[in-house]
Amino acid sequence: MTPDEATEANRHAWNTQRFGAWLSAFGSPEEEARRIVAEPRQVLRRLLPYLGDVAGKRICNVQGSHGRVAVALAHLGAEVLVVDFAEDNRRFALDLAAYAGVAIDYALCDILNANKLGRNHQFHVLVLELGILHYHQDLDRFFRVMRELAADGGVLLLNEFHPIQRKLYWPEGPHHYFEAGLVEADVPNPDHGGESLGRCLYRFWTLGEIVTGAVNAGFRVARLDEYPDWEDPTIPGTFTMLAET
Template identity: 85%
Template sequence: MTIDASDATTETNRNAWNAQRFGAWLSAFGSPDAEARKIVAEPTYVLRRLLPYLGEVSGKRICSVQGSHGRVAVALANLGAEVLVIDFAEENRRFALELAACAGVVIDYALCDVLKANELGRNHQFDILVLELGILHYHQDLDRFFLVMRELAVDGGTLLLNEFHPIQRKLYWPEGPHHYFEAALIEADVPNPVDGGERLGRCMYRFWTLGEIVTAAVNAGFRVARLDEHPDWENPTIPGSFTMLAEA
């Protein structure tokens, strides 16, 4: 059997994300119970980069794409949304479900490669797709990724992407390519949420230009309604992230 290169990369990244990840979240946030109390007390803080674009979320069906530790999903559920997380790491799922239970909310969590989300039987069910920080660089085929997103969204639904800015990732990130138009895969550390923490494995990344991202979304059938660029947290003279609001 021939293994597709992108599938092999996904498996490499999946293994890296499962290596000591639950312990890393405990080191970063404390116990699920402790973090849940913070979220319940102030869910809007967790969602501070998202809510200005979303408005009222109560009663909305929301998919948290590659939702990782589940903090965004739990905060949305606390505000009354019905939330499904799609993510491929069991260690992430474990933390997220414990977090939700401690917060007194229910979230669904599908352990799945997001590119195979059509196998979940949830196509055209979501009012809102939420993608926050560190999503796109795990994908080698951006056209396919956004087509999957379009299949998940209801007609007239919303895609909200809050992502690292390509300039920050490509030119200023220490492990980045330092070349804006570099298209090759790069091997780098999987993120550790604890500054100075131990290495948790290596992932394969593909960094995209802003033009490639917007074009792939439009080609998949989304209409971009808003695109905002935000200053870098450490170097405000450069863009550090961006937010794209698009309609299905």
């Protein structure tokens, strides 16, 4: 399967029953907006230690999905663009922003085509949180797009599932750290006891491949922190990479 075919398959999966899934997970956009406005720093708890004051910064929330991160950032004074390819995600995010009393931009777009948005080299910060890289089969191309979006002097902040957790311990993972093929698994469903919302194609990367991809694109890695798994603290669960232009 070509990368474009995989993207189209994933796009279809992410546009299936997604709005209803977010309603099941968070309640109505109005209810969730109240929670975000009350505690925006809780929503951003994995990001703010690296970002500091976001007021006045132009931020691109890459594959920003339901918009909770974007709305929390906007509530703290950032100018935020979400780039994502699922219409139901955009619908939920824009409703969420309206009820929170903030404005966000939301581009319905495959992130690899973000150069068509006319926003290259405009963003002080690129924010990527949990479940981004495994949708891409060409990591070098992905990070080149990130570098094109980032302003000179900007940063890329990636908070992502750790390759060890995804490759070796995730039930649907390849269970082989160096496996380079595609894995078909359920699209994420926030209702963990609910029915499958469809199947996605994933490509899991090693930590070395991720860092090298960022460096090859022109980023300088300033920090790389690893954190324990939420259920098994003896293994890494997530990592955060801060990279500068």
